[in-house]
Amino acid sequence: MRNLLLRPGAEELSYEIRGIVKKAREIEALGYPITWENIGDPIQKSNTIPSWMKAIVSDLVQDDKTYGYADSKGVLETRQFLAKINNEKKGTQITADDILFFNGLGDAIAKLYQFLIPTARIIGPSPAYSTHSSAEAAHANTAPITYKLDPDNQWLPDMEDLYNKVKYNPSIVGILIINPDNPTGMVYPKDVLEGFVQIAKEFNLLLIADEIYQNITYNGIEATALAEVIGELPAISLKGISKEFPWPGSRCGWMEFYNRNASKEFAKLCQTLENAKMIEVCSTILPQLSIPKIMSHPEYKAYRMEQNERIGQRSRIMKEILGDIPGIKFNPTQGAFYNTIVFDEDFLAPSQKLPIEDKKIQSLLNGWLQETEMPMDKRFVYYLLAAYQICVVPISSFCSDLRGFRVTLLEEEEEVFRNTFQKLGQAIRTYLNISKMEKSFS
Numbered sequence: 001m002r003n004l005l006l007r008p009g010a011e012e013l014s015y016e017i018r019g020i021v022k023k024a025r026e027i028e029a030l031g032y033p034i035t036w037e038n039i040g041d042p043i044q045k046s047n048t049i050p051s052w053m054k055a056i057v058s059d060l061v062q063d064d065k066t067y068g069y070a071d072s073k074g075v076l077e078t079r080q081f082l083a084k085i086n087n088e089k090k091g092t093q094i095t096a097d098d099i100l101f102f103n104g105l106g107d108a109i110a111k112l113y114q115f116l117i118p119t120a121r122i123i124g125p126s127p128a129y130s131t132h133s134s135a136e137a138a139h140a141n142t143a144p145i146t147y148k149l150d151p152d153n154q155w156l157p158d159m160e161d162l163y164n165k166v167k168y169n170p171s172i173v174g175i176l177i178i179n180p181d182n183p184t185g186m187v188y189p190k191d192v193l194e195g196f197v198q199i200a201k202e203f204n205l206l207l208i209a210d211e212i213y214q215n216i217t218y219n220g221i222e223a224t225a226l227a228e229v230i231g232e233l234p235a236i237s238l239k240g241i242s243k244e245f246p247w248p249g250s251r252c253g254w255m256e257f258y259n260r261n262a263s264k265e266f267a268k269l270c271q272t273l274e275n276a277k278m279i280e281v282c283s284t285i286l287p288q289l290s291i292p293k294i295m296s297h298p299e300y301k302a303y304r305m306e307q308n309e310r311i312g313q314r315s316r317i318m319k320e321i322l323g324d325i326p327g328i329k330f331n332p333t334q335g336a337f338y339n340t341i342v343f344d345e346d347f348l349a350p351s352q353k354l355p356i357e358d359k360k361i362q363s364l365l366n367g368w369l370q371e372t373e374m375p376m377d378k379r380f381v382y383y384l385l386a387a388y389q390i391c392v393v394p395i396s397s398f399c400s401d402l403r404g405f406r407v408t409l410l411e412e413e414e415e416v417f418r419n420t421f422q423k424l425g426q427a428i429r430t431y432l433n434i435s436k437m438e439k440s441f442s
Helices: 016-028 051-061 076-087 105-114 130-140 159-167 190-203 264-280 285-295 300-322 359-368 376-388 414-432 434-441
Strands: 099-102 121-126 146-150 172-178 206-210 235-240 253-258 338-343 404-408
Touching (some): 051 285, 076 099, 099 105, 105 235, 159 190, 172 190, 300 414
Parallel strands (some): 206 235
8 A cells, every 4th residue: 555554553352252163164064063052142043132122122113213313421311310310319419410322332432542642551350351451452453451360269350460560660550340250250348349439549440340340230239339339439330221231232321420520631621522422422222211111121030030049040050060170170160151261270281172073174173273372272263163052252462471261151051051060070081081080089
């Protein structure tokens, strides 16, 4: 080309969650069905949308008003409804004007980082959800800055690591929290959230909380909202309906601005994000209109509780199958619908394999393994896909030095779920040669 096309940092964008699909499709083309454990799409896993929810959307479609524009910030009645839900938590209070709708949280995250100056860094958790880490890296034109989540401590954050990185890196202007967490399924206890607030207060930082899984918790755990602990500090909460209703195809998410006048710089950021939305006119209107009708429906709370219990049951089944396998670190999940399993790296070796009978699949695998400097968890993921046709995501793709993989807890059919994770357990034991070791101990 005559001139460069890409802005600095654009090549930092990556999304292994969907990238692995290309390889799975190659195996699928050979006639093998794939078990998809790579992406958090409840619809893909046969989640049934209740008829009353479909009726609400159907009725809205009959109304000509749903085919027009909304206010640039979003449907006013919906923003008023969401502000009321927040304010009932008795924490930081907001109004409809503090809520801004986007076409999904991916859109919101991209916009947030787009308007930060490249030298302003947001430190986020590691393992990191790829949409956040990639967008932060792209805006800064360098690798993301992260604090550690500890698999030896139920995936809770290493607060000393966070504190020191903030203290000694003045370019950090904000802290990202994902609660409940993706990819680990951890839910932050209230006192840990208060620890984030103390650090933000000491160093005059912005707090950003991705809370899209806020109402998806189970096994006796409830999530504390950022608004309940933030006090008077500036903060942004990111929320949406794609996981909760679930309606991932709606592409409907929003920001809630807390204490927007607590900082002149923060107020300018909020206003800039609103101005950017005005240039776009508005986000998709139909899902916005559905939110108050669905969430205030008399069956909604019971529906959400039932769905959470189902996910909780699957988390217990997963623990039963994988919880005692030597060579991995397994933590039961508390929220969202993911689990991250980490290998004890002493058990990993570059010579490990899984048996593959189909020569065509072996040929595909041989090609995949030619990648240079491949992390050993990615090597396992490729073997798992080739030998068992189970598609998972390596944890090294979540901006992490750990080696492991992420799975979902979404499969609705219990027999299918059990079968998948029994195969996964078998694959882990075979790959790590655990079966021989267990026999020697018996």
